[in-house]
Amino acid sequence: MEMESARSEQYPLRRREVVPRLLAERGDLLVVTGLGAPSWDATAAGDHPLTFPLWGAMGAAAMMGLGLALAQPKRRVLVITGDGEMLMGLGALPTIAAQAPKNLAVVVLDNERYGETGMQTTHTAGPADLAAIAVGAGIPVAADIFDEDGLADALPRIRSEPGPVFFNIKIRAEDLPLALPPKDGAYLKTRFRAALLGPGAD
Amino acid sequence: MEHAETTGWPGQIHAALREHEVRQVAYVPDAGHRELIAMCERDAAMTGVTLTTEEEGIALLGGAWLGGQRGVLLMQSSGVGNCVNMLSLARTCGFPLLMLVTMRGQWGEFNPWQVPMGQATPEVLRLSGAIVFEVDKADEIAETVNAAARMVFNGPSSAAVLISQRVLGAKTFGR
Numbered sequence: 001m002e003m004e005s006a007r008s009e010q011y012p013l014r015r016r017e018v019v020p021r022l023l024a025e026r027g028d029l030l031v032v033t034g035l036g037a038p039s040w041d042a043t044a045a046g047d048h049p050l051t052f053p054l055w056g057a058m059g060a061a062a063m064m065g066l067g068l069a070l071a072q073p074k075r076r077v078l079v080i081t082g083d084g085e086m087l088m089g090l091g092a093l094p095t096i097a098a099q100a101p102k103n104l105a106v107v108v109l110d111n112e113r114y115g116e117t118g119m120q121t122t123h124t125a126g127p128a129d130l131a132a133i134a135v136g137a138g139i140p141v142a143a144d145i146f147d148e149d150g151l152a153d154a155l156p157r158i159r160s161e162p163g164p165v166f167f168n169i170k171i172r173a174e175d176l177p178l179a180l181p182p183k184d185g186a187y188l189k190t191r192f193r194a195a196l197l198g199p200g201a202d
Numbered sequence: 203m204e205h206a207e208t209t210g211w212p213g214q215i216h217a218a219l220r221e222h223e224v225r226q227v228a229y230v231p232d233a234g235h236r237e238l239i240a241m242c243e244r245d246a247a248m249t250g251v252t253l254t255t256e257e258e259g260i261a262l263l264g265g266a267w268l269g270g271q272r273g274v275l276l277m278q279s280s281g282v283g284n285c286v287n288m289l290s291l292a293r294t295c296g297f298p299l300l301m302l303v304t305m306r307g308q309w310g311e312f313n314p315w316q317v318p319m320g321q322a323t324p325e326v327l328r329l330s331g332a333i334v335f336e337v338d339k340a341d342e343i344a345e346t347v348n349a350a351a352r353m354v355f356n357g358p359s360s361a362a363v364l365i366s367q368r369v370l371g372a373k374t375f376g377r
């Protein structure tokens with residue numbers, strides 16, 4: 001299959017500039033991030049008790065967002081993940097569409113690479129289009145974002161448009177310094193629940 | 203639905219799930235779970251979530267717990283094979299994970315394609331850190347689900363109740 005292996009090295013949007021804007025003035029936003037770079041990006045933007053950064057469970061991020069969105073229908077839930085991570089759990093898209101939670105937004109940082117493992121191309125460097133897959137899955141609001149204009153338009157929709165919404169942000173393939181969140185999964189869970197549900201939650 | 207439907211073991215499981223305040227019911231359908239799925243879908247206190255693959259359910263229920271809700275994952279034994287890496291999520295983070303597994307490939311199975319995973323199911327679950335309860339009598343299923351749910355939600359831990367093909371019987375599988 002033909003891969004455009006150098007294409008994403010030229011994309012204008014940069015992940016470490018996009019993610020802080022996704023998380024700016026986050027209010028009571030609940031966040032789940034996919035393993036690897038998206039978790040490091042969110043940490044670089046500021047570790048937060050109401051961000052659950054995955055360190056494993058590749059393919060889980062969107063489904064964790066769904067479970068959280070169903071449990072907390074009054075809170076906005078944002079999933080930030082990578083194209084490789086999303087491709088591993090594509091079935092989540094029709095599952096989310098079937099449940100149709102209005103409070104869930106899924107954002108993919110699509111560098112067309114498996115960044116964490118050596119920048120190998122993913123299928124999105126070829127013909128695969130995640131936003132089109134989301135449309136086909138039945139997600140009512142789904143689009144690709146290629147540039148600053150698209151991002152500026154999408155930011156308020158990610159935060160408040162009745163969902164589920166799905167945005168695939170084409171970002172530059174680049175190797176960046178790690179910014180690691182706490183690694184203990186039980187701690188991350190307890191910290192999140194205490195911040196959301198109060199100190200009585202264990 | 204106002205009250206639990208308590209007839210038969212599926213109704214008894216449903217009542218136990220209500221008692222434990224289970225809110226999210228995730229499943230890939232299995233014929234053995236047909237009645238229970240229908241009861242949960244009718245129950246206004248529960249949200250049924252049809253999955254495309256069972257591993258989605260483990261991530262879903264992790265998210266549910268982060269948000270303060272309890273859940274259950276219903277699947278047949280072949281679905282356990284689809285879950286293996288995701289079981290690490292529940293174990294590493296200490297998410298409560300209650301799994302009710304209808305067994306195939308086990309007791310007079312007519313489909314040889316079900317046998318390898320069915321035979322491996324209890325070991326796969328144990329190796330992945332889940333507590334395993336095996337039941338082969340209909341009148342012991344509900345109390346076993348209760349015991350498992352107590353350990354899961356007080357633990358928290360991962361636990362699976364394996365409902366023997368012997369209980370599910372020829373009626374369900376007499377195709």
Ligand SMILES: Cc1ncc(C[n+]2csc(CCOP(=O)(O)OP(=O)(O)O)c2C)c(N)n1
Pocket residue numbers: 034035036037038056058081082083084085086109111113114115116117122287
């Ligand atoms: C089940 C499984 N297979 C493979 C891996 C190895 N792995 C870790 S991160 C990763 C790539 C993630 O790529 P992507 O989601 O696109 O994020 P990026 O780093 O490119 O932003 C892979 C393949 C894994 N952790 N788990």
